Amino acid sequence: xxxxxxxxxxxxxxxxxxxxxxxxxxxxxxxxxxxxxxxxxxxxxxxxxxxxxxxxxxxxxxxxxxxxxxxxxxxxxxxxxxxxxxxxxxxxxxxxxxxxxxxxxxxxxxxxxxxxxxxxxxxxxxxxxxxxxxxxxxxxxxxxxxxxxxxxxxxxxxxxxxxxxxxxxxxxxxxxxxxxxxxxxxxxxxxxxxxxxxxxxxxxxxxxxxxxxxxxxxxxxxxxxxxxxxxxxxxxxxxxxxxxxxxxxxxxxxxxxxx
Amino acid sequence: xxxxxxxxxxxxxxxxxxxxxxxxxxxxxxxxxxxxxxxxxxxxxxxxxxxxxxxxxxxxxxxxxxxxxxxxxxxxxxxxxxxxxxxxxxxxxxxxxxxxxxxxxxxxxxxxxxxxxxxxxxxxxxxxxxxxxxxxxxxxxxxxxxxxxxxxxxxxxxxxxxxxxxxxxxxxxxxxxxxxxxxxxxxxxxxxxxxxxxxxxxxxxxxxxxxxxxxxxxxxxxxxxxxxxxxxxxxxxxxxxxxxxxxxxxxxxxxxxxxxxxxxxxxxxxxxxxxxxxxxxxxxxx
Numbered sequence: 001x002x003x004x005x006x007x008x009x010x011x012x013x014x015x016x017x018x019x020x021x022x023x024x025x026x027x028x029x030x031x032x033x034x035x036x037x038x039x040x041x042x043x044x045x046x047x048x049x050x051x052x053x054x055x056x057x058x059x060x061x062x063x064x065x066x067x068x069x070x071x072x073x074x075x076x077x078x079x080x081x082x083x084x085x086x087x088x089x090x091x092x093x094x095x096x097x098x099x100x101x102x103x104x105x106x107x108x109x110x111x112x113x114x115x116x117x118x119x120x121x122x123x124x125x126x127x128x129x130x131x132x133x134x135x136x137x138x139x140x141x142x143x144x145x146x147x148x149x150x151x152x153x154x155x156x157x158x159x160x161x162x163x164x165x166x167x168x169x170x171x172x173x174x175x176x177x178x179x180x181x182x183x184x185x186x187x188x189x190x191x192x193x194x195x196x197x198x199x200x201x202x203x204x205x206x207x208x209x210x211x212x213x214x215x216x217x218x219x220x221x222x223x224x225x226x227x228x229x230x231x232x233x234x235x236x237x238x239x240x241x242x243x244x245x246x247x248x249x250x251x252x253x254x255x256x257x258x259x
Numbered sequence: 260x261x262x263x264x265x266x267x268x269x270x271x272x273x274x275x276x277x278x279x280x281x282x283x284x285x286x287x288x289x290x291x292x293x294x295x296x297x298x299x300x301x302x303x304x305x306x307x308x309x310x311x312x313x314x315x316x317x318x319x320x321x322x323x324x325x326x327x328x329x330x331x332x333x334x335x336x337x338x339x340x341x342x343x344x345x346x347x348x349x350x351x352x353x354x355x356x357x358x359x360x361x362x363x364x365x366x367x368x369x370x371x372x373x374x375x376x377x378x379x380x381x382x383x384x385x386x387x388x389x390x391x392x393x394x395x396x397x398x399x400x401x402x403x404x405x406x407x408x409x410x411x412x413x414x415x416x417x418x419x420x421x422x423x424x425x426x427x428x429x430x431x432x433x434x435x436x437x438x439x440x441x442x443x444x445x446x447x448x449x450x451x452x453x454x455x456x457x458x459x460x461x462x463x464x465x466x467x468x469x470x471x472x473x474x475x476x477x478x479x480x481x482x483x484x485x486x487x488x489x490x491x492x493x494x495x496x497x498x499x500x501x502x503x504x505x506x507x508x509x510x511x512x513x514x515x516x517x518x519x520x521x522x523x524x525x526x527x528x529x530x531x532x533x534x535x536x537x538x539x540x541x542x543x544x545x
Contacts, residue, residue: 115488116493120486121468128473149468170465258432259341
């Protein structure tokens with residue numbers, strides 16, 4: 001499949017949105033709203049639930065299930081308050097020793113006057129800072145689009161997986177086309193050049209594995225369940241400090257060969 | 260101040276520099292803000308501030324380090340680290356070559372150790388003439404090593420940020436540097452060590468969304484553009500004209516994201532004072 005076809009597949013609104021994953025994988029999910037500072041951002045879903053027998057913190061960038069829902073959720077592009085909501089819940093996970101499961105599906109963090117006034121950069125920076133210090137495991141999966149810093153804010157994790165047709169990119173192909181090629185029409189070329197497929201990510205060592213989607217994504221749900229389960233079991237014998245150091249080591253090696 | 264600013268004489272054209280005919284004529288600079296013309300010696304004496312409107316000219320990373328550090332104190336680290344081309348991105352090799360020629364630097368950040376008013380510190384300064392200070396694998400690696408060295412030697416870090424964000428030509432590996440550097444900053448912070456960031460024009464994108472905003476003390480140069488999305492992108496996305504001064508340092512101070520705006524000639528003294536206020540281990544400070 002060409003890179004651009006994958007971009008379209010990753011954005012296809014027939015794909016299950018993050019809420020569907022939560023429904024399939026988490027029992028007794030209790031959604032908790034708000035960032036306790038400014039408002040509630042529907043693009044970021046946060047809450048508690050059980051993954052198997054374990055209580056976990058769940059964070060998800062949610063694009064929405066139909067048009068009104070997508071509009072309400074700003075198509076999964078979170079405002080700073082979305083990232084401050086996830087920050088709060090990560091701190092709660094640390095306090096109560098719960099693993100964090102993250103579902104990522106966003107074209108990128110919200111871009112606009114309000115987002116800038118309320119410190120979009122600072123909000124993402126604080127998430128990254130917090131995540132690099134967590135003593136609980138953080139497992140992330142990119143289920144559709146993994147766009148830029150807005151996606152990384154839920155993917156500075158201990159382990160990251162991607163669905164077969166998901167994409168992960170420093171910048172949208174449209175953005176890259178206009179910045180690099182100075183021609184917004186060159187999206188196909190930009191998609192190719194950016195190397196944003198799951199296989200590319202595996203080759204760069206950016207993700208741990210690729211999850212097959214199958215016909216109706218039921219394969220993806222079960223593959224993801226197994227991946228999460230195996231990873232959490234692996235963390236059982238580790239101390240908080242080891243979990244944290246392992247995460248740092250995971251990112252520490254990235255790019256070192258290319259400098 | 261003049262001596263220090265000539266720390267390593269950069270053999271390159273600076274912002275606002277007019278074309279000079281061959282010969283020994285003194286280079287003349289025109290202020291991009293008020294069009295006031297000044298000769299190089301006078302401008303250097305004022306640390307590249309316009310005498311009429313106070314505009315802070317864009318300066319090179321080496322000039323900046325020369326202005327801020329004690330003379331002869333700088334020891335560069337990782338000078339040989341330079342980005343390769345991990346994605347084999349079309350045109351990137353050529354772009355890197357141009358950036359190296361234009362800036363006289365191997366990469367978009369200079370790192371090392373030195374002292375400010377006698378206080379030792381680890382320092383970094385980003386270079387706008389090198390692909391707008393963008394962060395790829397080499398910039399991420401240099402900064403990570405700097406924070407690791409500072410942690411190892413119990414040194415505070417003083418950093419001058421100038422960056423358009425993650426370097427698109429290195430794709431996902433650029434994005435990963437945001438997490439990697441954040442991890443190094445976090446480890447340094449957890450040891451009770453100080454990190455001061457001075458945000459310069461412009462600090463945007465992935466740098467604003469990582470280490471620029473993770474400092475204990477965030478200072479900014481007057482007029483510096485600071486934000487996540489660049490103004491052009493916001494205007495295109497929202498089809499809205501942005502107000503005057505949007506995302507400038509003064510705006511960020513007003514919104515609560517910058518602790519203090521400091522003019523260039525006052526930065527050295529303030530950095531020295533702040534370093535003094537944080538001397539001694541955290542256990543000794545009480």
